Amino acid sequence: xxxxxxxxxxxxxxxxxxxxxxxxxxxxxxxxxxxxxxxxxxxxxxxxxxxxxxxxxxxxxxxxxxxxxxxxxxxxxxxxxxxxxxxxxxxxxxxxxxxxxxxxxxxxxxxxxxxxxxxxxxxxxxxxxxxxxxxxxxxxxxxxxxxxxxxxxxxxxxxxxxxxxxxxxxxxxxxxxxxxxxxxxxxxxxxxxxxxxxxxxxxxxxxxxxxxxxxxxxxxxxxxxxxxxxxxxxxxxxxxxxxxxxxxxxxxxxxxxxxxxxxxxxxxxxxxxxxxxxxxxxxxxxxxxxxxxxxxxxxxxxxxxxxxxxxxxxxxxxxxxxxxxxxxxxxxxxxxxxxxxxxxxxxxxxxxxxxx
Numbered sequence: 001x002x003x004x005x006x007x008x009x010x011x012x013x014x015x016x017x018x019x020x021x022x023x024x025x026x027x028x029x030x031x032x033x034x035x036x037x038x039x040x041x042x043x044x045x046x047x048x049x050x051x052x053x054x055x056x057x058x059x060x061x062x063x064x065x066x067x068x069x070x071x072x073x074x075x076x077x078x079x080x081x082x083x084x085x086x087x088x089x090x091x092x093x094x095x096x097x098x099x100x101x102x103x104x105x106x107x108x109x110x111x112x113x114x115x116x117x118x119x120x121x122x123x124x125x126x127x128x129x130x131x132x133x134x135x136x137x138x139x140x141x142x143x144x145x146x147x148x149x150x151x152x153x154x155x156x157x158x159x160x161x162x163x164x165x166x167x168x169x170x171x172x173x174x175x176x177x178x179x180x181x182x183x184x185x186x187x188x189x190x191x192x193x194x195x196x197x198x199x200x201x202x203x204x205x206x207x208x209x210x211x212x213x214x215x216x217x218x219x220x221x222x223x224x225x226x227x228x229x230x231x232x233x234x235x236x237x238x239x240x241x242x243x244x245x246x247x248x249x250x251x252x253x254x255x256x257x258x259x260x261x262x263x264x265x266x267x268x269x270x271x272x273x274x275x276x277x278x279x280x281x282x283x284x285x286x287x288x289x290x291x292x293x294x295x296x297x298x299x300x301x302x303x304x305x306x307x308x309x310x311x312x313x314x315x316x317x318x319x320x321x322x323x324x325x326x327x328x329x330x331x332x333x334x335x336x337x338x339x340x341x342x343x344x345x346x347x348x349x350x351x352x353x354x355x356x
Contacts, residue, residue: 061147061316062121065096066113066137067129068105071151072096074305075126076106083306087313094122117144124316127151130214131221135160138175142167147174149312152227153220154332158340161333176312177332180304181224182231185297191232193295194286199233199260202284203267207276210250218243218254218270219339219346225268225280226335233260238338241345250274256342 063079065072076096082088095111096102102110116122117140125141127134127150135155141148142164154177155161168175181187206225215221219241230236240257251273258266284291302310314320 059090060092061090061124061313062094062119063091063124063126064094064111064116064122065108065126065128067127068096068098068100068102069128071305072126072128073105074303075128075309076108078303078306078309080106080108083302083310086310087317087319088306088309090313090317091124091309094119113140117141117146123147124149130212131156131216132214135164138164139167142171142173142175145171145173147176147316149176149178149308151178153177153216153223153336153339155336156216156220158333158337161336165329165333174312174315176315178305178308178312179224179227179332180308181228183304183307185300186294187228189295189297190282190291194232194284194291197286197288199262199264199266200285200287201265202233203269203282204229205267205269205271205281206279207271207281208278209276210272210274217339217343217346218252218272219256219342220336222254222270223335223339225270226338227331229258229266229268230331230335230338233264233266235261235334236266236338238341238345239265241342243346254342254346258338 065075076093078088079091079093082091093108095109095116096105097113097116098110104110116125124147125137127137127141127148129137131151131153134150134153138148138150138154148168153161154175155164165175204225206222211221219226236258238256239259242255244253244255245251253269253271256268258268260266280294282291282294300307311320315325
């Protein structure tokens with residue numbers, strides 16, 4: 001089957017169906033203002049450029065889930081029963097990948113990574129492994145021209161994250177880092193409650209049980225809390241960072257002093273050890289009030305991972321505004337850069353950014 005690619009520059013090419021996206025991407029890079037349409041007889045297969053990239057209009061996005069822990073299980077579950085009338089209905093799970101040999105999971109069969117990379121019907125990879133191997137899996141699928149959704153953090157260094165995002169742009173595919181902590185009802189309510197208030201100082205103290213191996217330095221494994229602070233108060237800088245650790249007793253405590261652009265101090269503490277409850281304690285002092293607990297919020301009918309799945313699917317379909325995509329990329333990379341700096345200062349034992 002042969003198709004014609006038409007654009008506003010009157011550029012025309014003839015190609016086989018499997019090459020449509022490659023040629024459309026090339027046209028996009030050569031003419032960012034063009035509107036591209038690909039026709040198969042009377043049916044439009046691909047229409048216009050949205051959200052700063054050429055997006056293929058397809059019946060379904062075949063997907064593979066890499067890693068079958070809690071997140072991987074939920075990803076399969078949500079794709080098998082997506083939110084009705086949402087963009088997530090365009091995803092279809094084709095298999096899962098695991099280092100272990102497993103039986104079917106929720107009726108989905110295990111496949112090899114080689115199969116996933118080779119198959120034309122698999123266009124999306126959900127990376128749900130331990131943090132330490134995120135980079136390897138993301139890069140492998142991006143190189144194959146697959147879209148990627150990954151649990152946070154996408155990488156264990158800022159530089160690596162920049163490289164991966166640049167690779168995604170080069171390949172013309174979507175790279176999405178999950179941040180369900182921004183989708184919780186209590187965070188949404190907190191953000192509404194502090195709107196218009198001027199921060200004077202604040203702290204966020206997280207406690208939880210010990211982490212399993214492979215989740216990395218606490219500034220990265222706990223980047224959800226750092227993302228909270230950046231989303232609430234804007235760009236931050238690191239002033240001091242320290243780390244207490246008792247490996248024998250599986251205890252650690254990371255303490256970081258941050259500063260807002262308005263030169264208001266914030267303290268972020270990640271503390272983990274046996275028996276510690278999974279809790280976020282806040283203390284935010286504003287010009288008009290002080291908040292010492294998260295506001296009550298009604299449970300939302302749509303689950304957190306499903307909300308994230310819908311957002312990712314909207315990106316695949318080109319339904320997310322360009323400025324929103326840019327702001328999200330900036331926030332993700334800013335948080336990873338902060339995490340990098342926190343790790344550097346903590347491991348140097350110098351504590352102060354001015355002294356480093």
